[in-house]
Amino acid sequence: MSLLKIENLSVQFQVDGQPLYAVRDVTLHINKGESVAIVGESGSGKSQIFHSVLGLNSARATIKGEIIYADQSLLNQSETTLNTIRGRHISLIMQDAISSLNPYLKIGLQLTEVLEHHYNISRKAAKPQAIAMLKRVHIDQPEKRFDSYPHELSGGMLQRVVIAMAVLCRPKLMIADEPTTALDAPIQYEIIQLLADIHQQENTSIVLITHDLSLVSSLCQRIVVLYAGRIIESGSVNDIMTQARHPYTKALLSAAFISGSYRDKKPLQSIQGEPPNPMLKDQGCAFYPRCQYARDQCKQAIPDVYTASLQHQVACFREDIK
Amino acid sequence: MTQQHNSTTEAPWKKTLSRLLKNKATVASLIILMVITLFTLLGQWFSPWELGEVDWDHIGTPPNWSAHHYFGTDANGRDLFVQTLYGGRISLMVGLLATAVSFIIGVTYGTIAGYLGGRTDTLMMRFVDVLYALPFMFFVILLTVYFGRSIWLIFIAIGAVEWLTMARIVRGQTLSLKQRTFIEAARVCGASHATIIRRHIIPNALGAVIVYATLSVPQIILFESFLSFLGLGVQEPLTSWGVLINEGAQQMESAPWMLLFPALFLATTLFCLNFIGDGLRDALDTKDTR
Ligand SMILES: Nc1ncnc2c1ncn2[C@@H]1O[C@H](COP(=O)(O)OP(=O)(O)OP(=O)(O)O)[C@@H](O)[C@H]1O
Ligand code: SF4
Ligand SMILES: [Mg+2]
Numbered sequence: 001m002s003l004l005k006i007e008n009l010s011v012q013f014q015v016d017g018q019p020l021y022a023v024r025d026v027t028l029h030i031n032k033g034e035s036v037a038i039v040g041e042s043g044s045g046k047s048q049i050f051h052s053v054l055g056l057n058s059a060r061a062t063i064k065g066e067i068i069y070a071d072q073s074l075l076n077q078s079e080t081t082l083n084t085i086r087g088r089h090i091s092l093i094m095q096d097a098i099s100s101l102n103p104y105l106k107i108g109l110q111l112t113e114v115l116e117h118h119y120n121i122s123r124k125a126a127k128p129q130a131i132a133m134l135k136r137v138h139i140d141q142p143e144k145r146f147d148s149y150p151h152e153l154s155g156g157m158l159q160r161v162v163i164a165m166a167v168l169c170r171p172k173l174m175i176a177d178e179p180t181t182a183l184d185a186p187i188q189y190e191i192i193q194l195l196a197d198i199h200q201q202e203n204t205s206i207v208l209i210t211h212d213l214s215l216v217s218s219l220c221q222r223i224v225v226l227y228a229g230r231i232i233e234s235g236s237v238n239d240i241m242t243q244a245r246h247p248y249t250k251a252l253l254s255a256a257f258i259s260g261s262y263r264d265k266k267p268l269q270s271i272q273g274e275p276p277n278p279m280l281k282d283q284g285c286a287f288y289p290r291c292q293y294a295r296d297q298c299k300q301a302i303p304d305v306y307t308a309s310l311q312h313q314v315a316c317f318r319e320d321i322k
Numbered sequence: 323m324t325q326q327h328n329s330t331t332e333a334p335w336k337k338t339l340s341r342l343l344k345n346k347a348t349v350a351s352l353i354i355l356m357v358i359t360l361f362t363l364l365g366q367w368f369s370p371w372e373l374g375e376v377d378w379d380h381i382g383t384p385p386n387w388s389a390h391h392y393f394g395t396d397a398n399g400r401d402l403f404v405q406t407l408y409g410g411r412i413s414l415m416v417g418l419l420a421t422a423v424s425f426i427i428g429v430t431y432g433t434i435a436g437y438l439g440g441r442t443d444t445l446m447m448r449f450v451d452v453l454y455a456l457p458f459m460f461f462v463i464l465l466t467v468y469f470g471r472s473i474w475l476i477f478i479a480i481g482a483v484e485w486l487t488m489a490r491i492v493r494g495q496t497l498s499l500k501q502r503t504f505i506e507a508a509r510v511c512g513a514s515h516a517t518i519i520r521r522h523i524i525p526n527a528l529g530a531v532i533v534y535a536t537l538s539v540p541q542i543i544l545f546e547s548f549l550s551f552l553g554l555g556v557q558e559p560l561t562s563w564g565v566l567i568n569e570g571a572q573q574m575e576s577a578p579w580m581l582l583f584p585a586l587f588l589a590t591t592l593f594c595l596n597f598i599g600d601g602l603r604d605a606l607d608t609k610d611t612r
Contacts, residue, residue, distance in 0.1 A: 079514075091510070094506065094507055099504060100510075105522075106333075
């Protein structure tokens with residue numbers, strides 16, 4: 001049962017009069033209670049897909065396609081309607097989570113404000129809920145932290161506060177955009193554990209956007225791999241981790257493997273060749289210039305998707321690669 | 323919970339305040355300014371003379387304590403102590419009110435322009451540029467000549483000029499605040515534009531304008547004095563320091579006290595306000611102390 005349906009989504013920007021293709025024809029369904037990892041290198045369009053879901057793209061973006069959340073179309077929806085969905089039904093933990101708190105306001109106020117807004121209750125009535133949520137994300141002395149300013153907390157704690165803010169209204173879907181990038185390795189693991197807890201206990205669907213394949217398996221059931229704005233492979237964690245078929249995913253995995261788990265922050269950089277240029281309209285497979293399996297056919301047309309196994313889909317001409 | 327709460331929570335504005343209070347010149351200025359304000363409000367208690375009351379026995383006399391003319395009298399036998407304190411009320415009020423009016427207009431206008439951005443912003447700021455280019459001093463003079471001397475006209479005229487700079491400052495602040503992640507994060511949580519402006523933009527943009535506003539109070543007082551000096555200030559029986567200085571200057575040789583006292587008060591007030599403005603600027607200068 002799909003909670004969120006993204007159909008044929010394209011996001012384009014105009015940069016100096018030239019089109020920039022940030023997202024190209026992406027179709028993705030997120031089911032109720034499911035947790036999905038979106039993996040891809042920097043600039044592959046991970047954030048833009050989900051900014052489109054919440055209507056957060058810059059005014060310069062042209063968006064095509066269809067986004068449907070619980071039978072309601074979200075594209076071209078009014079701000080007022082979106083404001084009832086943002087934070088309440090679908091919440092987003094932004095990529096730069098730590099600076100997503102206002103440095104001049106107490107943490108408690110920033111939390112209660114979300115409740116005030118969505119449930120129309122007073123700040124006083126919202127306080128116990130906010131404190132309970134701080135406790136829920138394992139912040140000790142939540143009563144004290146309620147009255148703290150962001151600069152008084154460590155990065156890991158701030159990340160927890162931001163998560164608390166995202167789950168405060170018990171959303172159906174939570175999108176976490178690289179929630180661990182700024183954190184030390186042990187804290188990264190704790191944060192992923194926390195998200196996994198919330199996923200299991202609240203039955204919230206989770207989308208984890210990440211560079212880092214090593215973080216994925218303890219939280220997610222499904223992995224979607226993006227390259228140059230397109231989904232090039234998707235499947236269960238097991239499918240992708242052990243039986244990846246697409247040459248890019250394979251390269252990604254071996255790069256992650258060589259660099260030795262999650263300690264290295266930029267494992268993807270070790271893939272040979274130039275990252276794709278988002279200003280180019282793709283005539284063929286975008287991975288062609290870097291692909292060791294490439295054939296002439298690959299630069300003529302965009303590869304069709306083939307089904308490798310039940311959930312496992314790959315966009316590549318070389319169905320023979322195992 | 324047995325753990326000691328040793329680190330006290332400190333609001334960013336409290337830090338600014340404590341930094342401000344460490345600045346001796348600012349604190350001294352604040353105190354002096356308070357004394358001057360109290361003097362203009364309560365000074366009348368200490369004098370038996372009323373504003374505009376003529377003492378036929380003491381015309382153009384220097385300070386004379388036995389007759390309770392502490393600052394002397396003018397050529398019409400009116401008590402200068404009383405005139406100075408009433409004049410002070412007007413001067414301070416013109417300064418504060420005109421600043422308050424331009425503050426409200428400037429902050430509203432600048433926030434809207436900066437927040438909406440794009441074409442609306444360009445249009446709104448062009449309008450400000452046009453107003454900037456107009457010779458306002460000249461307008462004020464024309465208006466006062468035409469409509470007669472009115473304190474309201476002075477408020478409006480001064481307010482109309484001062485808000486321009488404030489709007490520019492706030493717009494600049496808003497433009498840069500708009501880029502901050504926490505503004506987008508507030509949107510992500512479903513906050514409306516009105517909430518974002520009220521909660522996140524205006525409070526954070528205010529610092530820079532407050533400094534400018536504090537510094538524009540003395541400018542306005544001075545401008546009013548200048549108008550008075552041209553004979554275009556407030557009208558009798560009202561008076562202001564500017565009016566008094568103008569009258570005093572005309573009798574500088576025969577009755578120097580008539581210039582001395584109002585000028586002393588005006589100069590002290592201007593000094594204090596400038597020190598406070600500078601102190602505020604320094605106190606607000608260190609951004610986001612982490
Ligand atoms: N406001 C914008 N104007 C122009 N181009 C943009 C804008 N926002 C994003 N882009 C471009 O869109 C493409 C996709 O960006 P996106 O932020 O989705 O990447 P990402 O996969 O999230 O990367 P990262 O891992 O670095 O966050 C990039 O090439 C980026 O430069
Ligand atoms: S389609 Fe061709 S170029 Fe693209 S990944 Fe497959 S083999 Fe490589
Ligand atoms: Mg991103």
